[in-house]
Amino acid sequence: MRVPVYRSARIGIAALSFVLFLSATWFVKGYEGWYAGQIGSDLLKIAAGRYTLGVLIAAAVILVLTLLFGRIYCSVVCPLGILQDLMMMFKRKFRSQRSYRVLRYSVFGFVIASLAGGFILPLALLMPSSNFLMVENNIFRKVWQMVSEQLEWNMPNQALNPAVSGYLAAWGVFILLLVLARWRGRVYCNTLCPVGALLGLFARGARFKIFMTDACVSCGACERACKSGCIDAKAGTVNTENCVMCLNCLDKCKFHALKFGRGKKKVVELSVSRRNFLVTGGAVAGGVATGLVVSKFGGRTANDKVAPVMPPGAGSREEFLRKCVSCGLCIGACKGHVLTHSSLEYGIGGILQPYLNFKRGVCEFNCTSCMDVCPCGALEKIPLEEKKRLRLGVVHYNRSVCIPYVDGTVCGACSEHCPVGALEMVPYKATKIPHVHTDLCIGCGACQNICPVTPTPAVVVHGVSKQFLVEKPKQTPPVKLKAEEDFPF
Amino acid sequence: MNRRDFLKTAATLAALGVVSKVAGAVKQTSAGAAGKSGPADLVAIRGGEPEEMFDRAIRELGGMEKFVKKGQTVLVKPNIGWDRPVEAAANTNPKLVARIVRRCKEAGAKEVYVFDTTCSRWDLAYKSSGIAEAARKEGAIVVGGDSASDKGYLEKYYVDVENPNGRRLKKFKWHRLVKDCDVFINVPVLKHHGGPGMTSAMKNLMGTVSKGTQRYFHANDLNQCIADICAYRKPDLNVIDAYRVMVKRGPRGVDSSDVKLLKYQLLGTDIVALDTAAAAVIGFDHRRIGHIALGEKLGLGTRNLKKLNIKRITV
Secondary structure, three states, X not given: OOOOHHHHHHHHHHHHHHHHHHHHHHHOOOOHHHHHHOHHHHHHHHHHOOOOHHHHHHHHHHHHHHHHXXXXXXXXXXXXXXXXXXXXXXXXXXXXXXXXXXXXXXXXXHHHHHHHHOOOHHHHHHOHHHHHHHHHHHHHHHHHHHHHHHXXXXXXXXXXXXXXXXXXXXXXXXXXXXXHHHHHOOHHHXXXXXXXHHHHHHHOOOOOEEEEOXXXXXXXXXXXXXXXXXXXXXXXXXXXXXXXXXXOHHHOOOOOOEEEEOOOOOOOOOOOOHHHHHHXXXXXXXXXXXXXXXXXXXXXXXXXXXXXXXXXOOOEHHHHHHHOOOOOHHHHHXXXXXXXXXXXXXXXHHOOOEEEOOOOOOOOOOOOHHHHHOOOXXXXXXXXXHHOXXXXXXXXXXXXXXXXXXXXXXXXHHHHXXXXXXXXXXXXXXXXXXXXXXXXXXXXXXXXXXXXXXXXXXXXXXEEEEEEEOOOOOOOOOOOOHHXXXXXX | OOHHHHHHHHHHHHHHHXXXXXXXXXXXXXXXXXXXXXXXXXXXXXXXXXXXXXXXXHHHOOOHHHOOOOOOEEEEEEOOOOOOOHHHOOOOOHHHHHHHHHHHHHXXXXXXXXXXXXXXXXXXXXXXXXXXXXXXXXXXXXXXXXXOOOOOOXXXXXXXXXXXXXXXXXXXXXXXXXXXXXXXXXXXXXXXXXXXXXXXXXXXXXXXXXXXXXXXXXXXXXXXXXXXXXXXXXXXXEEEEEEEEEOOOOOOOOXXXXXXXXXXXXXXXXXXXXXXXXXXXXXXOHHHXXXXXXXXXXXXXXXXXXXXXXXXXXX
């Protein structure tokens, strides 16, 4: 048997990039910038107008590589692709696949159209750069945490308690992938994945690709080895649009009929029947309609009383709901462990999009992690000094349950934790109760998180629909102390 | 006894008398109006850097060897509550903590632990306070302390204890280190506090319980609970850091206008007396700070500073 050189090389590079991806998004902090390697979120970031030079270069490199070599990205960079390869380990034979092209472009059209209409959830669930991270955060990290706790390894900062919505979405994606991968190989990548559809368009005319020479005897060995279903042994064609360049077929051919190089043979022509055109067109129209309907009626109205608190840098509610793809990179990076996937807090239009849950933690004052890592441009990078004055929400004080007011004892936990001095303890009978300086409050939730009143704290932060900068905390006059002169006792 | 010997003895005795008289005079001034003799109950020192003040003051108390014996495990419990820089004075001065760790090691301590149940996330507070780094450099074992945000990892170190001496705090979750250590050194920082008025030696012990117990404190008469926790295990030594003092908007502080450079340090074993003195330093009336009186009621010490032998030193 020949040594499968191509295949081994592909697996080696894929393993390396998978480990790097997991490191950057999980156990090695501060390397989230490597996420720029994900073309899906890069394009969203560019569309959002919040790109950096690195993101532009990364996107350009990936597209040019695809133009040159086909969809190598899908085999060696995309973590979801590599995950599927892991799932189909030891599966040697793949049944021949039909061409799912109509389905694929219909799904692609629907997803993009609904995004344009203002509903981002279909894209969030299908795009590898977001749904893989959901799987990683909500399944891998949770399982790892449980294991490390059971075995008493002392691993700080591993906890990432999944929200119900994130947990369900992640398991949904994971099980779907497992079923599809065991059934027909990379069928997800060639039907549901919007990035796969996009890169497929670029890969159609790939300069270097796998092609069949005349040595082919149409035995079908390569076709059975192909997990993308892109080889037609009878016709002697390789569909570069579907091929993910796993290179498994090269070593399978006894007659060396498959080659990797500059092939000119038989590009599968793009024939569009009227029926297919109508189906895809219908999907696009449906997507636009869904997007418009959901964005118009599915979102919560801008009522501050019930509004969830958006992560810093989100800007306005409308903007955030359109831009955030719910990948959860910010959730994994959040130092206060306060960010989590939402369920229906933002309404149907914003399912899964992150919000601040003050039961879990607080928005740490000296931290800009979420804005630093956001890969899709939903969060604007705001410098730390400005972020310290950025209003995410505003506190509402309910005196009737407040412990000092009710019991007459001393508490002051909220005032203690307020980083901007918005809660001042003022005398009340024999004790002190908080007085809210609304103009200073930034809505970080430190007070709500620490308030000992259960189940609803006496101080509750409601989100604002548009974030803005509040007043700087006032300097207070200096105090003169007797102790400065000599011992006061 | 011949004449020669007699003269010798007489001269020696005379010399001794002079020396003791001079020494007595020195002590007289330093002990203040009360004029008590013997080792100091409480040492107050001002005007120097944290390390030098500690070294001088601990000598007055009889040296570190009096508190730490060879082979013992020591817990140094500073206030590392907040993710704030050293200058903000929200946490104990790292130089002081480091020096205490060094002296414990020199006295022969087997292990010196440093920990606090923090208010901000523990990893952030440990880092920005500078304490983790400074203490590690001196060979201390720095233990993370925050049962809320690192559940699973840290929560298991907090164990259930019963407190028969307490009025409101009958049962609580306590950090295993405080329970198991031989010597417990309390190193608070003196600050204004929005809740009980002032945080110092007594309030600092609130950082030895779990986050859940801290919530219980706030919900069930904070002042009484603070006194109760001090009744469970009194620290063997208290070192109050009042080098930089947050005089208002504490305990977190908002900006530099809240901090005053006072350069004080108070040492002693009587936790109530120390807090009474600390209240005077920060300019508060100790009668307005509920837990000090409650602590006296529980028999933890005295608020009457006149009864004590206080050593006042200006560097």
